[in-house]
Amino acid sequence: MKIGFIGLGNMGSPMANNLLKAGHELFIFDLVQASVKKLLDQHPGKVRALSAPKEVAAAGLDLIITMLPAAVHVKSVYLGPDGVLANVSTQTALIDSSTIDPQTAREVAAIAAAQGNVMLDAPVSGGTGGAEAGTLTFMVGGDEAEFTRYKNIFNAMGKNIVYCGGSGNGQVAKVANNMLLGISMIGTAEAMSLGVSLGMEPKVLAGIINTSSGRCWSSDTYNPFPGVLENVPASRGYTGGFGSDLMLKDLGLAAEAAKLAKQPIPLGSLAQQIYQTFSLQGNGGLDFSAIINLFRKK
């Protein structure tokens, strides 16, 4: 397939790389020239660099994938006279893999649909490691037949491809899951810290929680207490993994979506404030399980 790819950051670059490995031809754009050059050098003859989103839109491609930092960039790339939508033919399908608020995802998809373009929202989880290994989870919203049509494309970049329902529902699933993840991680951090400060061995306590009703991914797969699990950020100084500032971004999206829906999220809201505190203290680059450092006696 001839695929446009806009947004070659830490996630977009390895995703584009996996599409190229699967034999697709890519037409790429990014503001950062070094990212563009790297991909051109890695796959000579298979990649063409274009100079603006509207050029990607006008190139007569089968599909355009976007992977952008936030809703403001998605709006800027898709909307307006120089945007993708104003310059694309109805033969080109659109997939936005950025993590943004469901409301914006639905607004952009509605404009695309009104002019006859297929558009899917397909945010991912799995981090840069998953993007490189091609093991991302894609949460996809939009028309189910179109989801099925592009499943091969998702499979070239990911492992777990989930249809979430109508337009915007990929973003809804991600925001709901990640809000619960942020809450569970802080809850696990509090419970582990409380138990240890009251005299329990961390591994014994984790073992009990993991076979009891407190069991959660944050405890049994990604425990924030150092030394409980091997090969998790907690056991290598909270490097790598999923950054605290990315969790803060997702909690902000949850808060925004909840506000629009008049949906109370007291724990989600406090979780956002706790990650905000952690970020303000200069810890935004640490893995999100480092939040336990707010609660642990040293």
Place this chain on the structure above:
Amino acid sequence: MKIGFIGLGNMGSPMANNLLKAGHELFIFDLVQASVKKLLDQHPGKVRALSAPKEVAAAGLDLIITMLPAAVHVKSVYLGPDGVLANVSTQTALIDSSTIDPQTAREVAAIAAAQGNVMLDAPVSGGTGGAEAGTLTFMVGGDEAEFTRYKNIFNAMGKNIVYCGGSGNGQVAKVANNMLLGISMIGTAEAMSLGVSLGMEPKVLAGIINTSSGRCWSSDTYNPFPGVLENVPASRGYTGGFGSDLMLKDLGLAAEAAKLAKQPIPLGSLAQQIYQTFSLQGNGGLDFSAIINLFRKK
């Protein structure tokens, strides 16, 4: 074995019943005569009713088990001139299965140890259903050799018997696990409500969460959204299960323990206030997953 059993409430009665079925001889006390009579009638010749804790203490038994509502009752039964400790021989071991704060558990156990009595703290989880079926989880704190010596006794009443470390650690494990459980349940309720109010099918959303990083016992085993799982309180009007007021009690114990340890528990503390709100509104008797009713559009 000759076993004293003090406290024949909703949990104590079926636990005593299982000890009798296992062939032990029981010496029982409860303030509620109907509870005493019921057990006498069910097991003629195997049960003797005594008229006060001090009589149970003075009966020359191998073991006394207590199952009481709160720390105030534990202190009243064990301490003072008419209490168990003042009237028991050092040949009688003591097991308190009440759920109380770790501090009180350690104080009472220290007094017992000082006069030469073995004492274990052994709070349970699994509710009245687990007590009846003999499938309770026991979280046991105290001397490990004594834990091993009485493992058969625990096995007569439960299925999962976990040694948690020194005196009081059974209570610590329970309080830490149940605080995380309360946080996870509210977090799941918020995430499910948010996702559904933004347009997702509850079962689809739960399926995504349960295979993603938001996965937790409250979502995959006890989902609070009606219709997602069968055979959980959410699918029968939040009857049965684990009462909201019992969760509130455990969150109160966590708050108390955290205060003594100067341990910050921001989400645990807010979870306590949320269950307090729910209880104040008259919902304390509903299963604790009914907390989702605070967050759901009807």
